């Protein structure tokens with residue numbers, strides 16, 4: 001999860017790689033912690049608990065409290081003069097090694113003590129631009145109702161490809177499609193890199209980072225001038241695709257750039273997110289159906305099922321090659337799942353934005369609450385104005401004032417209706433019909 005969307009006052013439950021984890025802020029150690037989301041007492045989810053006044057994670061079922069190392073600090077039911085049952089190893093919560101990098105909380109998905117210091121040796125994929133103050137960006141996260149493979153290799157690569165066709169001189173069709181010459185540069189166990197043009201590169205870093213870099217070439221005039229003194233202008237497309245469970249993934253995306261930064265103060269984070277949700281929703285349903293078809297064919301039969309004759313699909317082919325050669329072709333869910341997909345949801349639930357994004361985004365959550373408050377205020381105001389008109393006796397207020405009140409009441413009512421539609425469409429559900437776009 002992006003740190004900017006976590007609340008230090010409350011634990012948050014998440015599923016990653018089939019593991020139920022809880023992330024919480026340990027104010028005593030000034031660190032985000034990732035625990036197994038399961039109380040050792042009677043298995044209640046700790047994510048439903050609270051941070052107690054001493055900064056410990058407390059299970060709300062019977063009040064057991066845990067410190068940042070997973071050690072049990074308090075069992076309220078244990079007599080003070082009895083054995084110190086809270087110090088027994090079975091009273092501890094399993095702790096995942098975790099760290100914050102690039103403004104995201106990462107964890108190593110194994111609580112075995114042998115991995116306690118693993119993050120000192122093995123770092124998550126790092127993007128220097130996300131720590132570079134000359135770049136500006138807004139982070140986005142969304143739970144997606146299709147699996148990790150689709151999340152990485154079709155949705156994102158497809159979108160990046162479209163985004164980079166802006167300067168293509170070949171005549172394009174209605175969808176903006178055109179020949180794209182992408183070539184594999186390198187493929188090994190750490191991922192792969194491809195190039196499209198000298199200034200466009202793609203990189204997949206195992207296990208979850210997909211990154212596109214567009215370096216904007218300056219014109220010869222500018223190279224002579226002062227622009228040549230500045231670092232090159234870069235536009236990055238960064239996607240972290242996180243496996244959640246079969247048929248479910250989480251996407252964290254961010255598009256840093258180091259130019260045209262003056263516009264950013266005028267565009268709120270939630271406005272960026274409305275656009276990103278729209279892009280995701282535009283392909284949501286078809287990608288979910290596509291995943292079902294790929295599963296029917298079998299995970300190792302991708303190349304027999306799909307026909308990918310052009311170089312525009314190089315990134316997808318490279319990803320599938322990497323997956324097959326270095327990652328066994330599929331996710332190892334352990335004993336958690338057999339890999340089969342969950343039942344298909346109705347369209348409105350599938351593309352629901354509220355539970356998949358708004359509740360997990362500090363900016364959209366704030367905007368959602370603000371718009372709802374405004375919506376109710378407009379309704380109340382318009383009703384109050386109508387009541388004032390109805391209660392006033394003839395002659396009490398002039399015709400001009402009466403007319404003004406009526407107009408304002410109508411405007412407030414229309415405004416509240418429009419706002420209600422805006423809220424539903426941007427924060428709940430926006431259907432997408434390609435036939436009419």
Ligand code: FES
Nearest residue numbers: 039041042059062
């Ligand atoms: S289940 Fe957590 S304290 Fe009892």
